[in-house]
Amino acid sequence: MTGNLLLALTLAPLLAAIGCLAVRRARLAEAINLLAGVVSLAAALPLPFLAGAKPELFLDDYVILDRAAAWVILCTAIVYFLASTYAVGYMRLLKEEERLPRFYALFAAFGFTTLVGPLMNSVGIYWIAIELTTLVSTFLVAFEREAESMEAAWKYIMVVSAGISLALLGTVLFYWAGTFVLGPSYQMTWGVLAAAAPRMNPVVLTLAFLLVLIGYGTKVGLAPMHSWLPDAHSESPAPVSAMLSGALLNTAMVGIVRFLGVTGAAGLGPLPQLALVVFGVLSLAIGALFIVRQQGIKRLMAYSSIEHMGVVALGFGFGGPLGVAGALYHMLNHSLNKSLMFFGAGTVMRAYGTKEIRQIDGVLRRFPAQGALWLAGAVAITGAPPFGLFLSEFTIMRAGMTPSFSWAVYAMAVLLIVIFIGFINHFRAMYYRPTAEEVVEESRASAWCAVPMALAFVPLLVFGLWWPAGMWDYLTSVTQSLSLGVP
DSSP states (O other): OHHHHHHHHHHHHHHHHHHHHHOOOHHHHHHHHHHHHHHHHHHHTTHHHHOOSSOEEETTTTEEEOHHHHHHHHHHHHHHHHHHHHHHHHHHTTTOTTTHHHHHHHHHHHHHHHHHGGGBOBHHHHHHHHHHHHHHHHHHHTTTOOHHHHHHHHHHHHHHHHHHHHHHHHHHHHHHHHHHHHOSOOOOBHHHHHHHGGGSOHHHHHHHHHHHHHHHHHHHTOTTSOTHHHHHHHHSOHHHHHHIIIIIHHHHHHHHHHHHHHHHHHTOOSHHHHHHHHHHHHHHHHHHHHHHTOOBHHHHHHHHHHHHHHHHHHHHHHOHHHHHHHHHHHHHHHHHHHHHHHHHHHHHHHHHTOOBGGGOOOHHHHSHHHHHHHHHHHHHHTTOTTSHHHHHHHHHHHHTOSTTTHHHHHHHHHHHHHHHHHHHHHHHHHHHOOOSOSOOOOOOOOHHHHHHHHHHHHHHHHHHHOOOHHHHHHHHHHHHHTTOOOO
16 A cells, blocks of 8 residues: 555656646646646545654565654645645736646646655666756746846856755765675665664765765755855745745755764764754754845745755754654644745735835735735744744754753844844834725635635644654654664
């Protein structure tokens, strides 16, 4: 059964990409992509229940399904479905009917690459999968063909490709370290690396991990390797921005986490986790500074993504059951929340004809229902209660209250307060800024745009009020399988 679900999960977007290229009608292409999103989500939902404590291997051990992969795939499938639904309404506003089949072909291919990445058991093929996400999404970033989007696409592919090259160098060093233990040729899988790691040269392993951390950290958007992210997220069409933030970043983060597990099995001490914690704090700091002074609405969301990837990095860096469970829970809540925020931003930008915060006002009067959802999402994205991100951030802070990392928890707490004030101040201006006009004309967003916002908001609220015990047990069990104990 598991194998059939994985087949449906991956074939649906792949066949959709081919189908969208074959058809020339925009409405048919959007239906094909939406169907792929539904099938992928339906296949992903049972995977966490089917993933056991021991990983399942498929296709001669090239495909792995463990609890970490099942969780990341679930987050990705949710965003792919929500973004595919939202795209039906949003992309029609662009008046690009002739180009829409190509957009949906690329979008489905992007969904395919982000879903396949976490399943790769071969370390080298995982690198190829991550590189494919870059190649496909670059065309999506530049889809609107404006000067800013073309520049963002070039910056994206240049910066990320440089980072991925460092990740490849680190992967080669990991392989080289293994040759002294396993011989000149061996199957480089995550399990083989972890089993051989205790006998590998610790200096080479440490250097290899730092290169991998910087390389894949570039893809994740960890500071200071984040320079591509604000431009790419802000210049992409809104559904693409949601996929970049809610799906792609998690797919790249899982590689860092697996390599961190290899260093944990090798017993390298606190340095790998400390490096991840430092990048996490730095990402929070950069996010806070730019959120406070931000002028563009989608760039505000982009810097929020940098902040939240920093929080996830802190959770995995702190390690232990609390840290890992909090980080994985944060992945899910961030995927839901950031989808909601980019959907709202896309609707508002199209209605007001601007990306500038200072030119947007009276949102709640113009969009009563969608505006209320977007405002609630803004409160949630700052980590305020009673939403899911508050619970995951609080869990991560509890995990860090150790002599080694307590300084990072204090820094995290201060920066989160700054981010809350800055983010909410921007929304206060857009919603309650005094204007000369007494009446703001009410607008109605398409149901295709409004429904995904509600679908993202409901579980975000539920997961803030209730963390199911079964989900807690599931997420804490990932700690042992990834060797992410407390240093």
